[in-house]
Amino acid sequence: MAIWVGRDTRLVVQGITGKEGTFHALACRDYGTRVVAGVTPGKGGFAVEGIPVYDSVAEARHATGCNASMIFVPPPFAADAIMESAAAGVELTICITEGIPVADMLRVKSFLGSHPTRLVGPNCPGVISPGTAKIGIMPGHIHRPVNSGARDGIGVISRSGTLTYEAVWQLTNLGLGQSTCVGIGGDPINGTSFIDVLSAFAADPTTAGVVMIGEIGGSAEEEAAAWIAAHFDRPVVGFIAGRTAPPGRRMGHAGAIVAGGKGTAAEKMEAMRAAGLHVVDSPAELGTTMARALGR
């Protein structure tokens, strides 16, 4: 088992006819994901390497029963794409697009109140359940599946892309398989929080521990730490990127900024320590710390 993404996933790719959309739709299919449809307005009736393309998500849903969407639509149109997916009743919407205006995401949040979908991202690498299915741009081959029937999988949650791959690679090299890895994205307004993912891991018997990678900015890590202390009894290894970042400077991700003296790495690490997480100072020790926490 795993969370959110698995053998039952039937994926539609919004923006499939673009260069990146095509590339990653095929990479997901090669990994084993069932990619059942693509959507590009005006390109209905075409196909991309055997994947039928529809004009709208509603048509794709009707024709293929797709239950998850991966979005590669350019930033000016990405918010619309998310809302289209939600309105079509797609259960899981994963938005890879980076650079969506905050105001657009505020509208999206409002819309999702009456048209629920599990939105992951935007500006995220996606979600992968190793060995089963991946929805996103992460390199599948660095991951290690949990042994069949075993209950010792590691869940990974992160606001970053390549830093997540780094953590996954450390786990893989130590023989620690991953149940599911979720990139929640580096934007200030996103669909899925650390707590949403942790709740799902709490209900997943194959997840034995969690690696949680945060960044400076906002207070999502502090909220997650408080939730863990109250509700989560499996080991959690935590790291916060950006200890050396000066206040007021945005570190690449739109959400990674220490503003008004809030959102510093020190505060977040302190909150995580106080909640009983295994906090690492060095990003090179994520894997070994997890192994130790599990008694390996």
Added chain:
Amino acid sequence: MKIHEFQAKEILRRHGVATPRGRVTEDPEEAAQIALELGGRCVVKAQIHAGGRGKGGGVKLAASPAEAREHAARILRMQLVTPQTGPEGQRVRRVLVEEALAIAQELYVSVTLDRHAGKPIVMASAAGGMEIEEVAARDPRAILRQEIEPLLGLLPFQARGVARALGLAGDSAARAARLVAALAAAYLATDASLIEINPLVVTGGGDVLAGDAKMSFDDNALFRRPDVAALRDLAEENPIEVEAGKFNLNYVKLDGNIACMVNGAGLAMATMDIIKLYGGEPANFLDVGGGASQDAVKNAFRLLVGDPNVRAVLINIFGGIARTDRIARGVVGAIEELGSVTLPVVVRLEGTNVEQGREILRQAPFKFIVAEQMADAAEKAVAAARRGH
């Protein structure tokens, strides 16, 4: 993106925010002329992006046009150092000359994004003129927070509530409510990320005006706000950061001597952190993008060596979709194209085909220092930077 006070006030005036009368100028003679039009008494304010201008001597009260000329002449020659500029300061190119208000009260109001609520909020406090962080630290209850429904804007009763919370009554309360509503409207209409009015001035006559105005905007929305994008002042930004932007590289200048080149923002921050953990100081944040193409690496390298403080370079790339061997060829190719690189360059590649990648680096004519783990890379970079002194 940040803009100047005078630009922010222009935008806000268009949305109905009351501001002091005045004009911006680059010329002391014109400053005297503006002062004359304003009736003599005026304030001369340095226009730079950094805050804390008053503390650095960049804001002066003048009693006459002659004094305005004097202040303007001196401020326009200044390399203004404030708590926010860093020790090198910022060259002043313009001054704003404004009427001096008869200040009865100084209040605070701002509009910004509340990430937790997922909505913009108005923050208001009766303690104007102070840093809002200090107020928040001393007494969080002294700050009113009013959420804005993004689809509806700030509603009239909410604006009235903000005015009441500021302790205002009568005509002043009505004026403040109008002003706050106008701020919220301006915020939503321009894709702003911050509007801060500190102080919000209540005059002896009961008028309510924006004494100062700080505004910044969502970079991701500039594509649809050409009028805002046109207000960008490159002279206020770090030249290397401006150059980086042209190549779609994400660069932030820091004070250390170990330059970093990393793919991905999170990994780039983590690399800075581990350098510090091993006793070094990062010279910059630099994200070359997930794929780390040869062109991106080459352009990034040119930027990094443009910082005279740099004593060593650390390249940390996780090869995901782009395999490590291909990235290694890109790094080698970039150094060859650049020619005379004399700085020590530590390279740490990880991911698929990593053995081939490292072999390509070892075989290259340029003597890379090849590292294996992130910790190993940080240690080697710190050592190389020390030798480089």
